[in-house]
Amino acid sequence: MPENLLANHTTARVGGPATTWVTVSTEKQLTTAIADADAANTPLLVLAGGSNMLVADAGFPGTVVHLATQGIEILESTEEYVYVRIAAGHEWDAVVAWSVAEGLTGIEALSGIPGSTGATPVQNVGAYGADISKTLVSIRAWDRQVNRIVTLTGDELEFGYRDSIIKRTIASSTTNFYHASPRWIVLSVDLQLVKTGTSAPIRYPQLARALDLELEQSAPLEQIRQTVLDLRGSKGMVLYSYDHDTWSTGSFFTNPIVPIDVAASLPADAPRFPHHEAGDTTETVKLSAAWLIDHAGFNKGFGLQDEPNTVNGRASLSTKHTLALTNRGAASTQDLVQIATVVRDGVAAKWGIHLVPEPVLIGVQLGA
Ligand SMILES: Cc1cc2nc3c(=O)[nH]c(=O)nc-3n(C[C@H](O)[C@H](O)[C@H](O)COP(=O)(O)OP(=O)(O)OC[C@H]3O[C@@H](n4cnc5c(N)ncnc54)[C@H](O)[C@@H]3O)c2cc1C
Known part of the structure; x- marks a missing residue:
């Protein structure tokens, strides 16, 4: 299985080869790989879970940086909240499963979304009445314009429906490979989760119906997670290699x-x-x-x-x-x-x- 073939790394399982392939498992390796590609004026594609991209059959004429950084770190725990920092490459659904197991509220309705944590702010991932903007406090990112690490708050990310300031710097085009990746490469994401043990108010009619509840009511976190996974599964929105x-x-x-x-x-x-x-x-x-x-x-x-x-x-x-x-x-x-x-x-x-x-x-x- 050739490592540089994008079809082997994207959930649609299509896409040709990249000229160069670099897998990074530390933040230092990540920032160095990006800075090196940019310094050499090499087209750069940052890829994590490959679940939100469609790459040409001809492949990518440049460097693919494959993000594999890992880690969930508790920054602070107060009476009401837990602040966590998650490495960009950490699988998103593993973070949701962890938060539910810990009794922490805020991201349970985002269960089952494929891909990485670092990509969640890129298009403000959302589902079942929730989106990442509601719990995200800030990100740390490599700013390719000034070549250093910066912090951007949720407000500065200008979140919209499937949109953020990060996404707006990606140029989808057949020729502009230099802008295949955004200006800001997310290194880690800080979330504020609530120590309530029950879910955030349900904001999605189909989810409320499946739980036999009214909108704005809450349910145990595990029940929300399982119901969302079941609903998503029935629509083919949870990844199964056989399906x-x-x-x-x-x-x-x-x-x-x-x-x-x-x-x-x-x-x-x-x-x-x-x-x-x-x-x-x-x-x-x-x-x-x-x-x-x-x-x-x-x-x-x-x-x-x-x-x-x-x-x-x-x-x-x-x-x-x-x-x-x-x-x-x-x-x-x-x-x-x-x-x-x-x-x-x-x-x-x-x-x-x-x-x-x-x-x-x-x-x-x-x-x-
Ligand atoms: C079955 C299925 C169901 C899905 N359901 C949902 C859903 O319910 N809601 C939803 O919003 N999305 C959904 N998606 C889309 C996708 O899962 C999300 O957009 C996810 O956040 C993409 O993560 P990724 O790591 O796979 O990103 P990739 O596909 O690897 O990258 C996507 C884009 O983000 C950029 N990028 C990736 N990582 C970073 C980073 N650290 N910093 C800066 N840029 C980065 C890439 O360069 C690329 O432009 C679904 C996809 C699939 C296949």
């Missing part, structure tokens, strides 16, 4: 945020969620990308049948969820891109709404 529905990047498109009049023009049964972010001047609504895809005629499993544009079944929408684009075993990046392009264009034709990919696209883009 091709999980050979994906999770949700391939973000939920579109549109002005209120655009949302009003959709059928009454189209899901709509109130949405407001700091700085918004117009009232906006978040729509369900999965609903828009499904109701544009792209049902679960689209692509598996031998139809035009279906890349002969090598790639398809998940058979469990229309928002995940999956590798059925022998797909290339280009196969996934082809399905994504058909779906994006079909949604635009049906609803006039432009879907935007959630994963970082490296050396590849959807069709014009």
Whole structure:
């Protein structure tokens, strides 16, 4: 199994070789590898869990720095809170499992999200009514612009829906490999967890229903974790190597945020969620990308049948969820891109709404 083949390190299991591969297990190795690549003007791709990126079949013409730093450190424990520092490479779900076992509240609804802790602030990972911005105090990061370690607070990270100041410095493009990774490389993440022993108030109707509770009620942490894992599992959103529905990047498109009049023009049964972010001047609504895809005629499993544009079944929408684009075993990046392009264009034709990919696209883009 060639170490430098991106398909061996990404959850969609696609992507060609990198010119150079460096695995780093200490912070010093990490900052040195980044500084060296930048000093030599070599394109740099920082990769951790590989669960939110789609890399070209041609591979990456530069250095991949594979993050493998580990560690959960308790910084401070007060009567009410525990402050923890987690190394960027530490597997995120292991952190959630640890917090639940310790009776610490705040991240339990983020159970089962693949990938690393250091990537969680990049797109403000979220699920089931929670996101990392709610518990993140600050990060330590290598700032590639000034070549030193800096601290950025949650406010400075300007979190939004699947967005942060970090993500906005990644240029998704076919040619701009120099900006495949962000300006700030997260070294560690500091979280504030609460010593309550029960969950944060439930903010997601499907989760409340599964627990037979009302919104804003709480439940034991372990029960929230298990219920979220079960719900995610039923949608193919927990990684299992035997299940091709999980050979994906999770949700391939973000939920579109549109002005209120655009949302009003959709059928009454189209899901709509109130949405407001700091700085918004117009009232906006978040729509369900999965609903828009499904109701544009792209049902679960689209692509598996031998139809035009279906890349002969090598790639398809998940058979469990229309928002995940999956590798059925022998797909290339280009196969996934082809399905994504058909779906994006079909949604635009049906609803006039432009879907935007959630994963970082490296050396590849959807069709014009
Ligand atoms: C089955 C499945 C389900 C998913 N469910 C969810 C979900 O519910 N909610 C959600 O928000 N996401 C979800 N995702 C997406 C993904 O798991 C998250 O975005 C995760 O945080 C990515 O972590 P990673 O370590 O795999 O990042 P990678 O894929 O390795 O990297 C992603 C991007 O972040 C950059 N990056 C990685 N580490 C760092 C670092 N330390 N500093 C700076 N930049 C860095 C990379 O350069 C790249 O641009 C899902 C993915 C899959 C496959």
